[in-house]
Amino acid sequence: MHPNLPGLPGAVHYPPLYPALLTPLFGLLPVNGAAIAAKVLNALLGAAAAGMIAWQATRADLLGLPEKLRRWIPAALVFAAAVAMPVLATQTVLFAEPLFAVLLALAVIATDRQMSPWLVGAAGALALLTRSIGIAVVAGVVCFMLVRRVPPPVRALLPVVLPPAIAAVAWGLWVATHRSQIDPELALGYGTYFAHISQAGLSAIARNVPDMSRPLEGLVFGWIGVRWAYVVLSLLALGIGLYGLALLTRRSAIGFSLIFYFLILAVWPHPPDRFLWAVLPWLALAWAAGLLELVRSRPRLRVPAALLGCLVVGGYLHYEVRGFSGRWWDAQARAISANFAELLPVVANLPANAVVATDDEALVWLYTRRQAVPLYLESFHGSEVVRPTPGEHRAYLERMGVTHILLASATSPSAIELRGLIGAYPQWLAGLYRWSDGRWLFVVNRGP
Numbered sequence: 001m002h003p004n005l006p007g008l009p010g011a012v013h014y015p016p017l018y019p020a021l022l023t024p025l026f027g028l029l030p031v032n033g034a035a036i037a038a039k040v041l042n043a044l045l046g047a048a049a050a051g052m053i054a055w056q057a058t059r060a061d062l063l064g065l066p067e068k069l070r071r072w073i074p075a076a077l078v079f080a081a082a083v084a085m086p087v088l089a090t091q092t093v094l095f096a097e098p099l100f101a102v103l104l105a106l107a108v109i110a111t112d113r114q115m116s117p118w119l120v121g122a123a124g125a126l127a128l129l130t131r132s133i134g135i136a137v138v139a140g141v142v143c144f145m146l147v148r149r150v151p152p153p154v155r156a157l158l159p160v161v162l163p164p165a166i167a168a169v170a171w172g173l174w175v176a177t178h179r180s181q182i183d184p185e186l187a188l189g190y191g192t193y194f195a196h197i198s199q200a201g202l203s204a205i206a207r208n209v210p211d212m213s214r215p216l217e218g219l220v221f222g223w224i225g226v227r228w229a230y231v232v233l234s235l236l237a238l239g240i241g242l243y244g245l246a247l248l249t250r251r252s253a254i255g256f257s258l259i260f261y262f263l264i265l266a267v268w269p270h271p272p273d274r275f276l277w278a279v280l281p282w283l284a285l286a287w288a289a290g291l292l293e294l295v296r297s298r299p300r301l302r303v304p305a306a307l308l309g310c311l312v313v314g315g316y317l318h319y320e321v322r323g324f325s326g327r328w329w330d331a332q333a334r335a336i337s338a339n340f341a342e343l344l345p346v347v348a349n350l351p352a353n354a355v356v357a358t359d360d361e362a363l364v365w366l367y368t369r370r371q372a373v374p375l376y377l378e379s380f381h382g383s384e385v386v387r388p389t390p391g392e393h394r395a396y397l398e399r400m401g402v403t404h405i406l407l408a409s410a411t412s413p414s415a416i417e418l419r420g421l422i423g424a425y426p427q428w429l430a431g432l433y434r435w436s437d438g439r440w441l442f443v444v445n446r447g448p
Helices: 017-028 031-059 075-081 084-090 096-114 116-132 131-149 155-179 184-190 194-200 205-211 214-221 227-253 255-266 275-276 280-295 299-326 326-346 360-370 390-399 413-423
Strands: 355-359 371-374 378-382 384-386 404-407 431-435 439-446
Touching: 017 031, 017 096, 017 390, 031 096, 031 205, 031 280, 075 280, 084 096, 084 275, 084 299, 084 326, 096 116, 096 255, 116 131, 116 155, 131 155, 131 255, 131 355, 184 194, 184 299, 184 378, 184 431, 194 378, 205 255, 205 360, 214 227, 214 299, 227 255, 227 280, 227 299, 255 280, 275 280, 280 299, 280 360, 299 326, 326 360, 326 404, 326 439, 360 371, 360 378, 371 404, 390 413
Parallel strands: 355 371, 355 404
Antiparallel strands: 378 384, 404 439, 431 439
16 A cells, blocks of 8 residues: 555555565664664665575586686675665665565576476566566576476476466556556556556667666776767677676576566666666676686687776776765765755644645655655656646646645756746745745645
8 A cells, every 4th residue: 555645545556575575664663763674674685685696606607717716706796796886775775676686596596506496486476576577587587498498398387487477467456456546647656567668658768778788887987087988998898798698598597587677678768777786796797707708718809808807897996985985875865864854843743634745755654644645747758758737737736635745855856847836826835834945845725
């Protein structure tokens, strides 16, 4: 359920496993204590995933290394990727990525080591119930088993496919039953994932495919100020990564899983950044596999490949040193906390039946128990992002029974839409409280 929204509509946007994991923490502990416990849990899950990946990369020799190097290079690569600033940031804001990373690693290990097919299927089902993109894990496992020709194929594939199919049907029935409870204006943030695809179609492909490697390039080449050098090095690194991914399709189920993962990201009408951090250790292994294979099989390329490897390692270390010195891993969370620490005491003094339109509406409800809905609205029309007209925006706010509007930042996209509302209906809102930097709490005047 969405307890912050009026009417308590059923949750149909995010799969249920990670919220179910957090529910006991927030049900038994004070909010601040539950948040700390959840961050510790995410850190433990992230460490477990990294350990599982490093163990599998070593035991299965995913990089094709000599015995004396096999013991430490995979572990060093996985550790470096696991402590990347963006990866740590996903843990501090309580995203589901750490749990998904553990389940992905379990599915890959169970497949690669030919463990029980039911274990593979269970891990795939749980990954799907953690993040919908977990369907890529199931597809990747099946393709790897078919390519490897695990006998007998039908009997082996049935327990792999059946648990995810049951999970998908059960979750699909829940979504189909409750999707009508979500206001159409909230389709992108609270509705089903089909809303994104139905609005954007396949328009995201032209933007996402060239943009897919951008977040990774920023990790290692962000220090390069010369544009042409940045582009050339990025293209070379991308080629090595794709080569390494092709190699992994023959060595592990993660190869095909990543291919299906990227195919989904190609059509998803949002930047790929966050989705890449959940699989960053695997991507690091894929890139290293491609580089090492070039060094081993192409003697003429050994020196330039080694130089490129040094640039990647040096650039990444430069990025990490700056990140740790600036505490980048929780910069966003600290900024949000500092902002709302000033706003929430005023919101908490509103009447118990108040409905507040604001950014970070779930956070407002969690700390004040005042029902809260999104203030900012957007939709897609093909590749174009569409904002509502003032009339459409007001109609939505009135349908939701909004009594107050909280402008948490004067420079946010919400401020643009709010200015349009005020310009169209100057008597509809009245200032109730003003903070510094143009933050406001408005009360809604019933009437024209």
